[in-house]
Every structure is written in structure tokens, then in C-alpha cells.
Amino acid sequence: SVRQKETPLANAVFWAARKGNLALLQLLLNSGRVDVDCKDSYGTSALMVASYSGHYDCARELILQGADINLQRETGSTALFFASQQGHDDIVRLLFEYGASTEFKTKDGGTALSAACQRGHSKVVETLLKNGANIHDQLSDGATPLFLASQEGHVTVIRQLLASGAKVNQPREDAAAPLWMAAQMGHSEVVKVLLLRGADRDADRKDGSTALFKAAHKGHWQVAEELLKFSPCLGLLKNGSTALHAAVLSGSVKTVTLLLRANADATLPNKNNDLPADLTTNERILRILRPQILNGRS
Template sequence: MTDTDISASKTMTEDEAAEFAEQVFDVARQGNAVMLERLLEKGLPADLRNHKGDTLLMLASYHCHADAVRVLLNHKADPEIRNDNGQSPIAGAAFKGDLAVVRLLVEAGADIDGASADGRTALMMAAMFNRNEIVDYLISQGADPHATDAKGITALGAAQAMGATVTIEQLSKMGVQPARS
């Protein structure tokens, strides 16, 4: 086999490259921190995005894989990159209720009050689904419980809309109003 043959045999077709990329995103979705570490050490970009704009960090965060999130952050994955729907990793982790992942993202510099295109913050996502520990943590880290989404609704209003009774009580005790008057 000549050098030309070797080079040619190492080149992936577009279909093979697409299949490989999908496998890489599955590694993040499944939280395989060891494999992510190996791929990143080989030069995989930490902020690689799929066809929906999801980064590896977004997928690992949304699927509640703290070890994979830690590996990606150690390789300088940007916690502020949003997907094509404007969703951030911290909002995904708050929605899913994973406090450990939320903490990792905050420690890595995620914007506590960063909002999606509709103006919803991680605090609002946590409030909507009775993620009380996350609500407490985000507020303790400076999240604004009085912030409003694009419709003028606060975290309390979002919790009320979803019937998140524990969060409603929690935020009401803080003096939060359901909407900006």
C-alpha cells in the first residue's frame, strides 16, 4: 500500500463523517465522560454543534450528566452557547432539575439571568417545574426573581401557570409578584 492509498483510506465520505458526528453527539447525550475526554484530547472541538445548534455541553447538561459536563468545561466548552431555539445549557439543566449540573455551569460562568428568545431564564424554568433547590440556589447566586419574560411574566407567574404549588409558596414568601405591573 502506498502513502496515497493510506491517505485515501483515512478520508471519510460525507455520509461516514455525518454518522461519526452523530455518534459523538450520542456520547454527550449518554454522558460518557471517559470517551468525551479521549475525543477532546484528540482534538474534537469542545463547542462542536449539531444540526439543531446543540453543543456537546447542551446535550450533556440537558441529559443530566455532571461528569460529562465537567469534562467539557475543563476543555473550555462555552456555557453561554445557545442552540437554534435560543436555549442555554443552564436552562436545560434547570428544566430537567439537575442541581449538580446547574452548579457546574454557574461555576464556569454561565449567565444566571441569561434568557432564551422568549425571555425565559433558568430560574423561570426551575420555578415552572417545582425545582425548589435550584430556585434557591439560583437566587442565592444572584438570579433576579423579579425578571420578566417577553410577556412580562416573572418566575412566580410561570410557576402559577404550571401549577407548581411549592415554588409558588417559595417565591411568594420572597415578595415576588406574578407579573410586572
């Protein structure tokens, strides 16, 4: 597409919208010499700028002067997307009042709802859901709003989404489910909420790793503790390893201890025929594993 040449007047409109200078904005728009929908070279409109910056009065003025609410930037973002991403609930509500649509997507499949969920803006999430945002929308990689909120650890938003019918086990394209992602990121409170709402404790990603395996591998013992309450698989996984092997590699004494207490088998070899004890030189971990190995062999 041909890049639009920016004029000094258009630049002044963007500046006023970004700074929240209502008087200047009105002066420029009333001059009749600048289009309310003038855009910068990326297709950004003044309404998008005001919505992103959180300037309610400027956003309202632009709307009353006839700004196109559902205009899309080159990336596909709209004013609603920007207001939602930044958590400006008053502007989100204003945009809906004047006909904003939740249907528009960015080039990577992002929506106003996915942006708000990723940032943890629970008030905005509530407003978007009330106004028809689709809870099952997915990014181009398959990530749902619930997945994004789980990745970032936003417990309140996760509860809202689940209460509104989000699918707790809906995976991304690589088969990673929200629980797997929350476990990898170390969000134990999120893991707890997802498990209580029916998350599949043993769902694995395409590489054969489960939530417990990822938590163990990262040394996230609080996550492992939550998962162990739901009796996940402690045996050999599709990736040819066990959670205990992963915990040993992480060097987390606490995680290794938790797994052994849950009856993880220290004598179970991985696909390379290595025992967990073969994967470390950490004396503290070896001291915990040795009695288990001896007991297992007696």
C-alpha cells in the first residue's frame, strides 16, 4: 500500500490526541483544514492515538466530529484494540456506545479481548464480554484469551474467562494447553485454579512434555506441589523421560524431594537408559536419591 504523506496539520492532530490537549484538537478539527480520519504512514488515526493514551475527552471529541470508530491500522488494530490493550475501560465503553465492533483482528489474529487478557485488565475484559467479544477467538498460533492470561499469570481474568465458558483445555497449535503454559511460567495460583476447573493434568505438548515435567524442569516447586495434589503421571512420558529426571536436571532439591514423596521411581531409566541420579553431580540431590535407588534394588 502507498504510504500516506504526513502533513504538519495532521501531525499536530496526532500530537494533541497523544498529549490530551483538547483545546488544540478542537481548534485543528474546527479549522476545516484537516480530516478527522487523517492517518500517519502506518495507518494510525488520531482516535487510535487518543484511545491508546487514555484521553477520554479527546477520543469523545474525535468521535463526535465523525471519526471512523472501526478504522484499522496496517497491522489490523483498531481504537478498541488499543484502549483494551492499555486498560482504558472508560474509553472502551465510549467506543461501544458509538458502535465499535469486537470482530476486527490484527494480522496475527489478535482481538481487543486477547489484548486485554494478555495484559490482565479485568474491568476491560468484563466490558468486552458484555459487548459480545468472542471468548473462543484464537491467535494465528491457536492461543486463546485463556491461554494468554494463563501465560501471564492473571488469575482474576482467568476466573472471569472460565466463568464465561472458556474451554480450560483448548490447546495452542503446538498442543500446549493453558495449564502447561502456566506450569512452565511458574504461576502456581493459576495452575491451582485451572486444575480445580477441570484442566487435564497430563495433557502433553507435541514434544511429549506435561505440565509437571515443565514445572520440574524449571524448578518451579510450588507448581509441582499443586500438580501433585491431582496425581499426575510420574512414569515415563512420550518424550522418553520422567518428571524426576527433569527435576534432577533443574537442580531443585525441593522439587526432587516433592516428587520422591509422591512416589516417583528413582530406579526408572529414561530412553537413554539413564537413571535420574546419572544426570547430576549435585551432592545434595544424590544424597536424596541414593537411598531410594538402594531400596528400589533390594
